[in-house]
Amino acid sequence: MGEISTKKKFELANDGELRNWQGRKEWFFNRDNTDHYEDYYDGPYKEQEVWQKRTLEGLIKKDKRVKTLLEFGCGTTRFTRWWDEIGIDATGGDISPFMLAQGRQLFSGDLVLADSHYMPFKDHTFDALAFVTTFEYYKNPVQVIREAVRVGKYGIIFGMMNRNTPKLVRRKVQQAVGRNNYYVTAKFYTPKSLKSLIAEAIPDRDYTIEWNVTGLPKWFPKQQWHVPYGDFFGFHVKLNDV
Numbered sequence: 001m002g003e004i005s006t007k008k009k010f011e012l013a014n015d016g017e018l019r020n021w022q023g024r025k026e027w028f029f030n031r032d033n034t035d036h037y038e039d040y041y042d043g044p045y046k047e048q049e050v051w052q053k054r055t056l057e058g059l060i061k062k063d064k065r066v067k068t069l070l071e072f073g074c075g076t077t078r079f080t081r082w083w084d085e086i087g088i089d090a091t092g093g094d095i096s097p098f099m100l101a102q103g104r105q106l107f108s109g110d111l112v113l114a115d116s117h118y119m120p121f122k123d124h125t126f127d128a129l130a131f132v133t134t135f136e137y138y139k140n141p142v143q144v145i146r147e148a149v150r151v152g153k154y155g156i157i158f159g160m161m162n163r164n165t166p167k168l169v170r171r172k173v174q175q176a177v178g179r180n181n182y183y184v185t186a187k188f189y190t191p192k193s194l195k196s197l198i199a200e201a202i203p204d205r206d207y208t209i210e211w212n213v214t215g216l217p218k219w220f221p222k223q224q225w226h227v228p229y230g231d232f233f234g235f236h237v238k239l240n241d242v
Contacts, residue, residue, distance in 0.1 A: 051214040051223050052132075052159055052232050053079070057086050058224075059210055059236035060128065060157045070126040070151060072116040072144075073134025077103035079159070083130070084109065091126070093119070116144050124153040124242075132159035133232075136186040145201035153242055155207065158235040162213065163188035165231045191228045194235055206241035 056079075060066055067089060074080045074092030076099055083090035091110045094100050100111055114120050116131075117140055129152035131144075138144045148156045189197070191211045198209070214224045215231025 047218075048215055048232065049078075052234070053082055055212050055214045055224055055232070055234040056130075056132070056157060056159050058212065059234050060088070060130075061086070062210070063128075063154060063236070063238050065154045066127040068127045069130055069157075070119075070121070070128075071130040071132065072119070072148075073131055073137070074103060074111070075099040075134070077107035077111070079130070079132045080109070081107050090130075117147065119147045119151050121151045123150055126152050127154050128152045129156045130159075131156070133161055136161055136188060141197055142201045145198060149202055149205065149237075149239065153239070155239045156237045158194065158237075160189055160194065160233050160235060161186065162215065162228070162231055162233045163190045163193070164229045165215065167231060191233055191235060198237055205239060208238045208240060209236065210238070211235040 060069075068091075069083055069088045070091045070093060071080045071083065072093045074094050075096070077092050080090045080092040080103070089109075091112070092100075092103060092107065093112045093114050093116065094103070095113070095115050097113060100113055103111055112120065116134075116138065129148035131148075135141065135144070135158055145156070191213075195209060198207070211233055212224055212226055213228060213230035213233040216223055216225070
C-alpha cells in the first residue's frame with residue numbers, strides 16, 4: 001500500500017491547530033467541540049444513550065464468537081469503555097488527537113491514533129469492528145467497510161444516526177447554517193441505504209444482517225423496534241464464511 005502524503009490529508013488552521021481532514025473542516029479537530037463531548041452524553045443525551053447501548057448489545061451478543069473488538073472513531077471512549085462492561089475486550093482507534101487525549105484519561109485499554117481508511121492492523125486482528133456515530137463522517141465509506149472486514153474477522157457492528165427521523169429537517173437546517181457543528185459534514189444513512197453500501201463493498205462475502213431502531217419519542221409505547229424509523233439504529237453485519 002502506497003504512502004499517503006500528510007500534507008494532502010491534513011491542514012493546519014491559522015492558530016496552528018489541526019483542523020482539516022478529507023479536504024474539509026471537521027468538528028473533531030476543533031477543541032471547542034471535543035472538550036465538551038462527554039458533557040453532551042452526560043446531559044440531554046443520557047437517556048438516549050441507554051437505549052442505544054441496549055440496541056447494540058442485543059445485536060452483537062448474538063454472535064458468540066465475538067470476544068475482542070476494535071472501535072474506530074472511538075472519540076473520548078464513551079462506548080469503548082462500555083464494550084468492556086458487557087464482556088468484550090475493546091481497543092479504540094480515532095483520527096483526532098484531541099478526542100484521544102480525553103479518552104486516555106478515561107479508558108485503561110489500548111488506543112491508536114489512525115485513519116480508519118488505512119487501519120494499522122494485520123488481517124483478523126480482532127473478532128469485530130465497531131463504528132458508533134462515526135461512520136457518518138467518512139468520505140469513502142466503501143473503503144472503510146473493506147478495511148473493517150479485513151481487520152475484524154467476524155463482522156461489523158454499526159451505531160448510526162438514522163436518516164428516517166422526524167428530526168431530519170432540523171438536522172439539515174443545522175447543517176446548512178452551521179449551528180450544530182456535529183452535523184455540518186455528516187451524511188445520514190437508513191438501514192436500507194447502509195445495506196446497499198455493504199453489498200457494494202463486500203459483494204463476494206457470505207454475511208447476515210440484523211438491525212433494530214431506537215431514539216423514539218419518550219411518549220411512544222416502544223423505545224426499540226424493527227421498523228426503520230427513529231433517531232438511531234444498530235446494524236450488525238455477521239460474516240458467515242470464516
